[in-house]
Amino acid sequence: MLFSQTLPRLALPSRWWLGLVLCVLVMTLPQWVVLASWLAPAHEHWPHLRDYVLPQATTTTVLLALGVVVGSLLIGVPLAWLIARYRFAGHSIWRWALMLPLAMPAYVLAFVMVGLLDFSGPLQSQLRLWWPEARLPEIRSLGGAILVLSLSFYPYVYLLARDAFASHSQQALEVAASLGLTPRQRWWRVIMPAARPALVAAALLVTMETLADFGAVSVFNLDTLSVAIYKAWSGLFSLTAASQIAAVVVVLALLLMAIERWQRGQRRYSGNRNQPLAIARLSGWRSILACALCGIVWLLAFGLPLAQLLSWGCAVVASDLDSRFPTFILNSLLLAGLAAMLVVMLALLLAYGERQLQRPAAGLLVQLSATGYAMPGAVLAVGFFIPMQWFDQQLLAVTGSSSPTLLKGTLLLILLGLATRFLSVGLAPLQAGLQRISPAQEMAAASLGVVGWRRLWRLHLPLLAPSITTAALLCFVDVMKEMPITLMTRPFGWDTLAVRVFEMTSEGEWQRAALPALAIMAAGLLPVIVLGRGRSLPS
Amino acid sequence: MHLLRHLTLLCAALTTAAPLLAAEVVVYSARNEQLIKPVFDAYTQATGVKVNFITDKEAPLLTRLQQEGASSPADLLLTVDAGNLWQAAEQGLLQPVQSKALDTAVPAHLRDPQNRWFGLSVRARTLFFNPSLTSADQLSSYEALAEPKWQGKLCLRSSKKVYNQSLVAMMIATHGEEKTESLVKGWVANLAAPPFADDTKLLEAIAAGQCAVGIANTYYYGRLLAKKPELPVKLFWANQGSDGTHVNIAGAGLTRHAPHRDEAVKLLEWLASPAAQNLFVDANFEYPVNPQVAPATKVQGWGEYKANLLNVATAGQLQAAAVKLMDRAGYK
Numbered sequence: 001m002l003f004s005q006t007l008p009r010l011a012l013p014s015r016w017w018l019g020l021v022l023c024v025l026v027m028t029l030p031q032w033v034v035l036a037s038w039l040a041p042a043h044e045h046w047p048h049l050r051d052y053v054l055p056q057a058t059t060t061t062v063l064l065a066l067g068v069v070v071g072s073l074l075i076g077v078p079l080a081w082l083i084a085r086y087r088f089a090g091h092s093i094w095r096w097a098l099m100l101p102l103a104m105p106a107y108v109l110a111f112v113m114v115g116l117l118d119f120s121g122p123l124q125s126q127l128r129l130w131w132p133e134a135r136l137p138e139i140r141s142l143g144g145a146i147l148v149l150s151l152s153f154y155p156y157v158y159l160l161a162r163d164a165f166a167s168h169s170q171q172a173l174e175v176a177a178s179l180g181l182t183p184r185q186r187w188w189r190v191i192m193p194a195a196r197p198a199l200v201a202a203a204l205l206v207t208m209e210t211l212a213d214f215g216a217v218s219v220f221n222l223d224t225l226s227v228a229i230y231k232a233w234s235g236l237f238s239l240t241a242a243s244q245i246a247a248v249v250v251v252l253a254l255l256l257m258a259i260e261r262w263q264r265g266q267r268r269y270s271g272n273r274n275q276p277l278a279i280a281r282l283s284g285w286r287s288i289l290a291c292a293l294c295g296i297v298w299l300l301a302f303g304l305p306l307a308q309l310l311s312w313g314c315a316v317v318a319s320d321l322d323s324r325f326p327t328f329i330l331n332s333l334l335l336a337g338l339a340a341m342l343v344v345m346l347a348l349l350l351a352y353g354e355r356q357l358q359r360p361a362a363g364l365l366v367q368l369s370a371t372g373y374a375m376p377g378a379v380l381a382v383g384f385f386i387p388m389q390w391f392d393q394q395l396l397a398v399t400g401s402s403s404p405t406l407l408k409g410t411l412l413l414i415l416l417g418l419a420t421r422f423l424s425v426g427l428a429p430l431q432a433g434l435q436r437i438s439p440a441q442e443m444a445a446a447s448l449g450v451v452g453w454r455r456l457w458r459l460h461l462p463l464l465a466p467s468i469t470t471a472a473l474l475c476f477v478d479v480m481k482e483m484p485i486t487l488m489t490r491p492f493g494w495d496t497l498a499v500r501v502f503e504m505t506s507e508g509e510w511q512r513a514a515l516p517a518l519a520i521m522a523a524g525l526l527p528v529i530v531l532g533r534g535r536s537l538p539s
Numbered sequence: 540m541h542l543l544r545h546l547t548l549l550c551a552a553l554t555t556a557a558p559l560l561a562a563e564v565v566v567y568s569a570r571n572e573q574l575i576k577p578v579f580d581a582y583t584q585a586t587g588v589k590v591n592f593i594t595d596k597e598a599p600l601l602t603r604l605q606q607e608g609a610s611s612p613a614d615l616l617l618t619v620d621a622g623n624l625w626q627a628a629e630q631g632l633l634q635p636v637q638s639k640a641l642d643t644a645v646p647a648h649l650r651d652p653q654n655r656w657f658g659l660s661v662r663a664r665t666l667f668f669n670p671s672l673t674s675a676d677q678l679s680s681y682e683a684l685a686e687p688k689w690q691g692k693l694c695l696r697s698s699k700k701v702y703n704q705s706l707v708a709m710m711i712a713t714h715g716e717e718k719t720e721s722l723v724k725g726w727v728a729n730l731a732a733p734p735f736a737d738d739t740k741l742l743e744a745i746a747a748g749q750c751a752v753g754i755a756n757t758y759y760y761g762r763l764l765a766k767k768p769e770l771p772v773k774l775f776w777a778n779q780g781s782d783g784t785h786v787n788i789a790g791a792g793l794t795r796h797a798p799h800r801d802e803a804v805k806l807l808e809w810l811a812s813p814a815a816q817n818l819f820v821d822a823n824f825e826y827p828v829n830p831q832v833a834p835a836t837k838v839q840g841w842g843e844y845k846a847n848l849l850n851v852a853t854a855g856q857l858q859a860a861a862v863k864l865m866d867r868a869g870y871k
Contacts, residue, residue, distance in 0.1 A: 045859070045863075048863050048866065052863070052866040052867055053866055114736075114740075118740070118744075119732065119744060119747055119749040120740070120743040120746065120747035120749060125747060138732070138733065140732075140733050140736075218697075218699070218736055219736050220736075221697045221699075221733055221734050221735070221736055221871055223871055227699065230598075230699070231699060231862065233598045234596070234597060234598040234701070235699070235701070235704060235858065235859070235862040236859045236862055236863075237598075237601075237626050237858070237859065239598075239602060378596070378598070378599060382599060382602050382603075385602070385603065385606065386602075386606055389606045389607060393610065396610075484599070487594070487595045487599065488595060488599050488603065490593070492565075492591045492592070493593075495572075502594075503571045503572045503573060503594060504571075504573070506571060506596065507571050507574075508737040508738065508739050508759065509573075509762075512573075
């Protein structure tokens with residue numbers, strides 16, 4: 001339902017601004033470091049990058065991002081609609097099982113898929129036994145990467161779209177039907193526009209995740225911008241050149257968000273849910289077809305790689321499962337849990353503050369803080385580490401402490417670093433959720449004297465509960481998989497499961513990475529299952 | 540805000556600002572935990588000196604050292620590939636070590652001419668072939684793989700990997716940029732498949748017959764053979780008739796501001812000594828750097844070879860040039 005009215009602009013204390021600016025400043029430290037690299041004097045590598053690297057890498061990146069967004073929408077939206085609107089065989093299982101690929105790191109899926117489908121893989125080897133000339137299309141290609149990353153990232157679309165569909169009003173559909181709209185027209189003119197904020201938020205997340213991805217594209221040997229950044233840093237040994245390319249990515253992400261805002265314009269997406277979406281029951285072959293559709297996606301994105309990991313894991317479990325494993329698991333859970341809490345709190349502050357302030361400048365600030373998600377993790381890590389190192393030294397000088405570090409090597413530092421990376425994952429669902437709260441509700445609360453923090457607490461939080469759950473869940477699972485920031489900022493001897501995966505995969509020992517990868521998944525599944533099942537459909 | 544207070548407390552509790560003990564060495568390592576931990580554990584057992592280490596990729600470790608400057612807790616930087624060590628030395632992150640023990644244990648071409656870093660293990664990068672598709676008498680050198688007769692028969696790993704960057708850097712040192720560029724273009728023209736993400740995948744492609752020949756590090760071959768003894772892939776020592784097979788190192792250097800300088804040098808000397816060499820290299824099927832130490836039996840089985848004696852520091856000096864050359868040649 002589209003409201004054309006704008007939010008009432010309430011008199012706002014300047015502390016909102018202060019809080020917002022402070023929060024954004026800390027959360028965008030890496031972005032500033034990276035953007036500042038353009039102030040550095042021109043370096044010797046620039047002509048080479050301009051002529052031989054950037055044009056090709058930019059094209060590949062844009063094509064890949066477009067392909068993955070389209071791919072994950074094509075997978076995620078129909079599944080979300082099926083689950084939100086219909087009941088069919090296995091519905092209660094697929095409802096949450098379709099989220100599980102979230103817990104599977106993209107690079108693991110990429111490695112397993114390439115292993116299965118490449119020339120030397122079991123499938124093609126078997127085909128060649130039957131027909132010696134049999135060949136499948138090259139999996140290590142742009143098309144292959146689009147396919148695999150879409151399978152990996154569709155849960156973002158599925159999760160956000162499902163919530164949007166589920167909270168769609170049945171009345172709107174009935175009104176549309178009474179106005180003579182055909183089912184198809186109703187889909188395109190009523191349902192999809194109402195789901196737009198959620199779909200766009202998900203598409204942005206998918207785009208940023210694709211821009212930042214390094215692990216999976218390396219498996220395909222695709223030359224994207226994130227690979228160009230890595231090459232400039234570790235091949236040309238120029239952090240400046242690497243930062244400059246990363247700055248281009250940040251600007252690209254900002255541009256995308258700006259386009260989205262401009263296009264959204266003044267439209268509002270709030271609606272009341274007096275009467276939730278009517279549920280239709282599928283039976284017979286329709287039910288089986290729906291079940292099969294969910295099953296195929298689940299199998300490709302989760303079942304197959306899981307089976308491969310399990311078979312690898314069994315082969316090394318005797319030699320690799322040592323007494324330190326419980327500590328790794330605990331550390332991972334602790335880190336992911338705390339980081340998810342921190343991110344949700346910060347995202348809530350930013351999203352709510354932005355909504356309260358109602359100024360384009362506030363919107364820009366908040367969006368800037370969300371671009372950390374589009375930066376390759378390693379660049380973000382170093383961009384965070386540099387100012388923190390400086391800050392640590394200043395603290396030491398001020399306090400006169402004799403300890404070599406104060407902040408460094410503490411959990412607080414890792415958590416802040418993780419927040420800069422995953423803030424966007426918290427922001428996207430919360431912003432989409434806030435948009436669905438109508439100004440009328442806010443005004444009603446205001447007229448009852450409930451304003452400021454109390455209004456957030458009493459009006460928004462209860463209405464935002466599903467969005468908060470989604471934000472926390474996405475963030476938790478993402479942190480479980482995160483490597484570069486944890487590697488760079490963790491204390492000595494403090495390892496997580498993701499660090500274990502890094503140790504094994506960095507020298508190509510994928511089989512031995514299976515155990516920690518499985519543990520990541522098992523730990524990531526806990527909240528998926530608990531939260532996913534605990535949540536009732538349209539409330 | 541209660542939550543925030545709890546968080547702060549928790550963080551404070553987990554702070555591990557390690558106290559400066561005398562018997563301790565701190566290592567920043569780009570060599571994997573599973574390869575170094577057993578070695579350090581053995582050292583601690585033998586000497587009582589605790590080895591604290593942190594692992595990461597080379598580029599972040601170098602940046603970290605640089606940013607930390609004099610306040611860095613690191614004593615040793617341990618990395619794979621001489622290019623990274625050369626770069627660390629170039630950035631002034633390492634200091635020279637004068638040690639008789641290291642001078643005798645590490646051959647001159649496997650350490651920094653100014654003694655700022657020392658090789659600890661040798662890794663050879665050579666040719667591997669599928670005996671049902673070609674034979675050893677068809678093979679000779681890296682350079683010969685650019686000949687048209689290998690069209691559609693060559694497999695290469697990604698040019699992003701530092702091992703290939705070092706190999707091409709050494710070729711630049713030998714042949715100059717122009718000739719090397721035409722050789723690399725020849726490789727690219729002969730590719731049977733897009734470059735592979737790692738050496739293991741490449742060896743599997745050779746085994747499957749996707750290509751006849753490829754270039755890989757010997758320890759990947761060793762690891763794969765340990766899993767699949769019947770693998771139809773054979774090793775060929777490249778450039779035996781000319782400058783010798785390309786070798787690189789995993790090695791370490793003393794950081795410029797090392798807080799535990801003496802302990803760190805002792806650890807470095809121990810790592811290069813016969814007592815530790817097999818422990819350090821055998822787990823990964825590498826070659827010892829110390830000429831007094833024999834490699835593992837399996838590794839010996841691949842035969843003796845003549846190694847390229849050009850100082851491995853050259854790989855670092857020419858790495859950026861090699862990266863750019865491969866970009867120009869279209870080697871992905």
